[in-house]
Amino acid sequence: MLKESSHLWAWLCFLFASSAQAIEIKIQAQDGLPLEDAVVELVSASPQTERLTTLSVAQKDLTFVPFVTAVQKGSAIEFPNQDKTRHHVYSFSPAKVFELKLYAGKPEAPVRFEKSGIVALGCNIHDYMQAYVYVGDSPFLAVTNSQGVANLLDIPDGQYQVKLWHPWQQSDPAIGQVSIPLSGEVVFKIDVLRQQKPTKPKKGFGNSY
Template sequence: MKRPLSVLALLLSCNALPVGAAGLAAELVDGQGQPLVNAVLSLKGVGASTHNEPAIMDQRDKQFVPSVLAVRSGTAVKFPNSDDIRHHVYSFSPTKRFELRLYKGTPSEPVLFDKPGVVVLGCNIHDWMVGYVYVTDDPWFAVSDAQGRLILDGLPAGSYQVTLWHPQLQNMLPLNAGSLDVPAAGLSQRFPLQLAGGAVAPAAPKPSAFGEAFRKAASEVQP
């Protein structure tokens, strides 16, 4: 269930962003106007996309890489371990409960994420490791980079419903950001988000981040 937008999510023009024809160039920023990394933007509307190819969330230097992965419902995700030590990956999230016991290398079977929602991941050995898989039914989606930017190429012109998500949003619930008209020439747009606790660098989580993330996941409302 999507929650109506109750925080800053005004859609402002951003002339500094490059954009090609039939596409969206988006910049996501926090309440102070700083670039927001690992924010997910998804669109529902015209056409379809081919985001069902297998995805990968690696483990490197005792961190999930990427720390936020967005996939479409029905996507199989591989969880290779590129470290020279073993990891024990698991999730208690209602969207997808699973466990990959102590292992090195790549498990033979990927994990299928077959329904929309937020999946919080952890490692039973290294409790500061926290990762997120955002599963969506929307055909168009992307995750912002370190500059808060993302690009959706090949987007047909038309009207779209916009959904935004970030791990630091209130209760980790996705936000309905209203509608967006994308012209045939493409569009540049800025999306400000007011986070519950400010933007946090995922590479340096607090020791309690793992437990807090799972506490939120236990009571989350699925999109």
């Protein structure tokens, strides 16, 4: 009887152990302060099902919102224009070369990102508009919020490599490791040169739009 119940217990433990978790990973700059707009990608050695999404990078007040977006390759992004002026969004990055010629409102089709890498976005009309799309191989991706926290949902238990990226990084961040479920708080650091996020220039420039 004792033996059977311990079997049952082992089976229950197995059920729980093979679940998926919502986890938090904290990213700091080298000064220990929280770092916003950092990409966290968890890479598993075992194959994972795709989690393709369609996200949105808006143009609002002559600024791309959000500044950094992360998607799995094969996913799409819409570029709605919420300004009164027209924008002309483009990228010359090898991971995705495209342009959405001058438009107002919503362009006809979302742009699909098929190749992993960093895509730098610009606008032909407004040079100061800049943003980034991180296209990852893995389905497990998140961008840190203003508290420097990346919220990753439904991560299957197991071992992962942690790849990090930030637009202001001064060198490629070291690749970390995590084991899910996490056993405590996980913090990684990225060495960045802090800057202002791109916004429209102050008075006297851009007001005519």
